[in-house]
Amino acid sequence: MAESQGLLLAVEHLTMRFGGLTAVQDLSFNAYSRDITAIIGPNGAGKTTVFNCLTGFYKPSIGRLTMHVDGEALLLERMDGFRIARQAGIARTFQNIRLFAGMTVLENLIVAQHNLLMSASVLSIAGLLGLPRYRSAERAAVERARHWLDKVGLIEHADWTAGTLPYGAQRRLEIARALCTGPALLCLDEPAAGLNPRESAELNELLLAVRAEQEIGILLIEHDMSVVMGISDHIIVLDYGRKIADGTPVEVRADPDVIKAYLGEDELEEPPEVTAADLNIR
Amino acid sequence: MAYFLQQLINGLTLGSIYGLIAIGYTMVYGIIGMINFAHGEIYMIGAFISIITFLVLGLIGVSYVPLALTLVLLTTMFFTAIYGWTVERVAYRPLRGSFRLAPLISAIGTSIFLQNYVQILQGAREKPMLPLVQGGFTVFESGGFVVRLSYLQLLIMLVTLALMAGFSTLIATTPLGRAQRACEQDMQMAALLGVDVDRVISMTFVMGAALAAVAGLMVTLYYGVVDFFIGFLAGVKAFTAAVLGGIGSLPGAMLGGILIGLIEAFWSGYFSVEYKDVSVFVVLILVLVFRPTGLLGRPELEKV
C-alpha cells in the first residue's frame, strides 16, 4: 500500500496529563485511508484517552493531531468536538454504547445526518413549508440509513426503539450511526466488547466490507484478539501510555516487548465485559 | 467606616445562616449528585417548627431563656430531620436510577407541596415572634453612628461555628462520616464493600435537615417573622452559596454562605435594597458560567 498517498491522520508527540497522571506519553502514529489500524494494550494503557483527544473531548497537553481531508490539513487539537466530527470527518463509537435510546433505530441514523439535513432545511424554514428541496434531502437521508441498516442487519428493526434492541444489535447500530455521518475516519472503541464469537465474526466481515467499499480509514481499540489479528492492517501497542510496538499483525505478534507486556500475561486475565453490557441494557 | 463595620456584622450573621443551609445542599450533592430543591422548604419548616415549639414552651411555662432556646433547638432539629428523612424516602429514593430530570422534577414537586402544605396548615400571613434575646454590645462609635453587635448576632455566629466544627469532626472521624465519604467517591463500590448506601443517604438528608432547622430557628429569632414563602429565596441563596464555595465541599459551603451574606449586606447597604436579590442571582450566574467548580471545589472531568 502506498502509505504516504492515503495518509489520513498523523498523531505526533501526543501527551495527555490529568493532574499528576500521565495517561498518554509522547505517542506518534499514522492512520491511512482504506486501512484498519488497531490500538491495543492492557486496561488503563491510555487507548480511550487517545480517542478522546482525537475527537475533541479532551484537549491534549502536548502534541499535534493532523487530519488530512480533501487535500486540507486540519489541526484537531484546536477544534471543538462537534467541528471535528463535522469538518474533519471523524466519527466514533463509545466503549459503553451511547445511543439515543428513546428514539427509533431509523431516527438514530437520521440524527447522524443532522448537518446535511439542516442545511437542506434552511434554518427549518424550507422544512416547515415542506419544500421539495428538503423533501428530497430527507428521502436521500432515509435511503442512506436504509443502506447501512441493511449492511448491519437491522433493516427489520428500523422502527424499533433503539434502547430495546439486544446488546449486539446496539453495537452494530452505533457503528451504522457513525457511518451515516459519512466519515473519513471511523474510530471504534471496543466494538467487539460483549459480543459472542459469532457476532465478533460478523463484525469482522462488516468492517472488512466497509473498508473495501468506502474511502475510509478505520481506527480500532479492541481487546478481542480474533478481531484485531483477523482484520487489522496495522497494530499499535500501548502500555502505560507509551507506544511499545507498531507494525503488522505478524510483526507485533512476534515482538518480545508486546508478548511480555500484553499478550503473554494479560490476555487470559481479561475479564469478560459483562458489566458494561448489563449497564447499557435498559 | 462605621457603616461598613455594621454591614460587615450584619453580613456575617446572614452569611452564617446561609452557610448552614448551604451545607445541606452540598452534602446531598456530594453524595447523590442532585440538587435538593426542597431543601429551602425544609428550612422553612424548621422555622415554623421552632416558632411552634416556642409557643408550646410558653404555654407550659418554660420561661428561662437559655433553657427554652436549647429545648427549641433540639426539638426543631429532631422534627425537621424527620421531614428531611421523609422527603428523601418518599420523593427521591424511588427515583434512583430513573432518567436525568426525574429527581429534579420530583424535588420541585416536593417543594411546591411543602410550601402549600404549610400555607394551608398555618395560613399565608406572616407569623410574628417576640424578640427573645435582646441587648448587645456597642462595638464602635463614630460621628453619632453606633456599630452594634447584638447578643443574638453573636449567638448565631457562635452556634454556626460550633456546628461547623462538630460536623467536620463527625465527617472526619466517625464511621458514618467515613461511609459518607466513601459513597461520595464511588457509591457502587461502597455498596459492594458492605456500606448501607440507603442508610448513608438517609442520614445525609437527616443531617442536612437538622442544620437547616437550626438556620430556621435563627432566622425566626433574628427577623422575628416567618412565612411559608421564605424557603424559596433562602433556598436559592444558600444554593448559590454552595456553588460559590464549590459544591460538594463543606468548608466551601460555609465560605460561600458568608460571602453571599456579605454581598447581600453590602449591596443593600451601598447600592439598593430592591435589587439585593438580583445581586445574588447575578453572582450565581457568574460563578456557574466562569467557575462552575466554585472556590474550593474539585474540577469535574467528563467521563466519556
Added chain:
Amino acid sequence: MAALVATLLALPLVGAQTYDIGGGALGIRTHFDWVAMAAAAVFAGRLALHLQQRLRRGREMVDETVFARLAVWGNRRALPLTLTGIAFAVALPFLPFSSRYLIDLGTTVLIYIMLGWGLNVVVGLAGLLDLGYVAFYAVGAYTFALLARHLGLTFWQALPFSGVVAASFGVILGFPVLRLRGDYLAIVTLGFGEIIRIILLNWSPVTGGPNGISDIPRPSFFGLPFAHSAPEGVTTFHQFFGLEFSATQRVTYIYFVILALALVTNLFTLRLRKLPIGRAWEALREDEVACRALGINPTNVKLSAFGIGAMLGGIAGCFFATRQGFISPESFTFIESATILAIVVLGGMGSQMGVVLAALLLVTLPEFGRAFAEFRMLIFGAAMVAIMVWRPRGLLAHREPSLRLVPKSTRVLWP
C-alpha cells in the same frame, strides 16, 4: 417487604409529627376546630396515602396496563380524537349551555395549553429544565403593553414583536448558561425568572412598578373594535355586522384568537419535531456526548429550543396582556412557572395531548369548589412527585417516532 416495614415505621412518626404542627398552631390562632380539622385531614391523608401505597404493590401491573392501553388507544385514534377536540373547542361558544363565564374559563385553559406546548419544546423535547419560563411570558406581555402605550401599536401589530423580543431574551439569556449541566441550568433559569420579575417590580418609570400597566388595548377584528359605541369615523364590530351589541362578542372573539394561536403553536411544534432540528432536540435530551460526536453543535441546538420556547411564551404573554387589559409583576411569579412546568410534566413530557389534559385539569380544578382551589397546588406538587415515582414519562406517555421506514398501516404489531 422491606419497603413495607419502612413505611410502617414511618407511619407513627409522620402521624405524630403532623399532629404536633396542628397542635402548635392553636397557640397562634384561636381557630380550635379549624386546626383540629386540618390536623385530622392531614393525618387521614397521610394514612390514606400510606394505605394506597401498600395496596398499590399488588395493583401496579393493572394500573400500568390501563394507562399504557389508554395511551396506545389515544395514539391509534389520534386523528379522530384531535378533530373531535378541535371541533368541540370551536363549537364551545355556540353550545346551548355555554356562557360568558365558560368561555372565559376556556380562554384561560387555552393560554395554559399554549404555554404548556411552548415549554414542552424546551423541557419535553430538548430535555432542558427551565424553571423561569414565566420570564418570557412576562417579556411578551410587557413588550405589547409598552409598544401599545408608546407607539400605539395594536395587538396584531405587536404580536410578532412580542414573539421576537421574547425569543431574543431567550437567546441572550441562554447563550452563557446553556453549557451548564441540567440541574445548574434549572436553577439559573429560576434565577432569570426572578431577576426579570424584580426588575419589572422596581423599574417603575418604564414598567409601572407594582402597579403594572393598565389600559392595554383590546384586539380588534380586522380593524373593527369591540365597543358599545365607537368614536367618530370608526365602525364597531356589531355595527358592521348589524348585530346587537353584547359584551360576550368580545369575549368570544378573544377565545377564538387564543384558540387559533394555540392551534398554530401545535402545528408549528409538531412540524418542528419531524424536522432535523426537532430530532436534534430529542437526541440532545437522550445523549449530549453522542450528539457532539456526530457533529451536532449542542449550543446551537439548545439555543434554538430555548429561543423557540421563549417565542411561544412571549406570544402567549402578548395575548395575556390584551385579554386582561392590565398587567403587573404579580402575574409572573415563580408559582406560574411551576404551574406551567407541572402541566408539562403531568401531561407526559413531549406529549401534546397530555398537555391539553393537564391544563384542563389544572385550570378547572379550582372551579369545582373552594376546597379544590385551596388544595390545587398541594395536589399538583404531590402529583408531580407521584408521577415521577410511578410513571416518569407522564400519564399519556407514548412516543410516536418522527418518521418510519415502514408506514404505520402496513405493520402488524408495534413492539
